[in-house]
Amino acid sequence: MVNTQVNLCGIPLDNPVIPASGTFGYGYEFATWYDINLLGTFSFKGTTQEPRFGNPTPRIAECKAGMINAVGLQNPGVQNVIEEELPKLKPHFSKPVMANVSGFSIEEYIHCCQLLDQEEQIGWLEVNISCPNVHGGGMSFGTSPRAAFDVTKAVKTVTKKPVFIKLTPNVTDIVSIAKACEDGGADGISLINTLLGMRIDLKTKKPVIANKMGGFSGSAIFPVALRMVYQVYESVSIPIIGIGGVSTAEDVIEMMLAGATAVQVGAANLINPYACKEIIETLPQTMDQYRIQSLQEIIGGAHT
């Protein structure tokens, strides 16, 4: 009998598979497809201080082996999430959930984290300093080590829950940003968010997406994500959640060998609503196939 359990900052997960923020809503709607309690946990839709509609449509474009989205953090605002969304989730999900938070100023991050810290359904905070779809905020914190340090330090003062900082790959040196987060007191690093990309429609000769650019995700980005997880693992000692193009049990294992303690599955959920369920159900036989007894023991196994 193989062991798929991992420990994420003191909270055990039955398995390391976590639907990524923005691909799983606030969870309860996926309960119509399957029992979401079989997940390790899930990261809920990026939540901001105020409600947001996000960017104008069209905000989806297809790519070879992936897709671009420019949703732009549509969410009902943190107050509504606490009063409406979390209670709707409760009957469907008995495990701690990961709360994904975004903001446009340090004050906004603090505000959201402070409120979500009070919620017992929440196990971890995942602070997104990397959304490519919002101008003037979000990603600029994730592109400077100093700003990443400041956000991390600020949110750590208002919560006792483990804080993961979610990083953008759209930087020259991911390691320095990850280290700054660790120095700021982060309990973990989530990486990567989407890669900035675009498509042009040959018929109209104009960008497909109203916002022109958006975040590229899907299986095409897996090698980039894997490389960054590998690099960051060499330089920080806090746990890493590997994200980017994961769609199979093999991808989960590969990401963990690179250094991920847990793995998020994003775009795959949008093509196959059963993606995470199928990965979780396949994990034991894939582990058998590669003679892996315990997932916790393979974390960072590719490093010498």
Next chain:
Amino acid sequence: MKQSMFTLETNEKIAKNTYRMALTGDNGDCTAPGQFVNIRLNGFYLRRPISVCERTENGIVLIYKTVGSGTEYMATLERGTELDLLTGLGNGYTTQQSGESPLLIGGGVGVPPLYDLTKLLVSEGKSVTAILGFCTGEEVFYADAFSALGANVIITTEDGSRGIRGYVTHALPPAYSYVYTCGPEPMLKAVYAATTTSGQFSFEERMACGFGACMGCSCKTKYGNKRICKDGPVLEKEEILW
């Protein structure tokens, strides 16, 4: 909503750039006219959302237009091909408010979902008028099929090569009890402005998942933000914000 495998039975060209695909499979989740399916295609990352034209005894019929590489690939699929579909997506039309003489207005590939709606309304004893609008006569399809269901069919073409010359709004009858429409957004806007009763409007938007997860296809309405794929594609006339 359900994910299941369907088998392609027929896939034939019925008008210019327009194909009719009959599939057998579990249609149990297709519960209302105006809903859609999302089809996985080999070699394409995202599924293709196509509205259901008809729920048959043992499957569904889809009518689609070749507008890009995905639908062009669909047109090459042969009998016996197994396809992975998400079915029962979207809210679909409801008939309670239709009154006795509903007016149905379809533009291009907005016509197909009105076929099953016509069937339902006729079975409820309603007197249906269907205005089917196309760019040109070569694109016209299903006019006889709507007539066979018992609808009073009016064809419009922009170039006048068949039926009434002009847009669907040039062919409005003097009286009707309610409006059901589906088609490109400029047409929906024109129908919104030209019709006098309440109604249900079916929208299109680029989408990824088709089942409410990605928030890619959101729109603003008088009743708050809605997802075209999950809270739509059908919106009540009163809630639409242009």
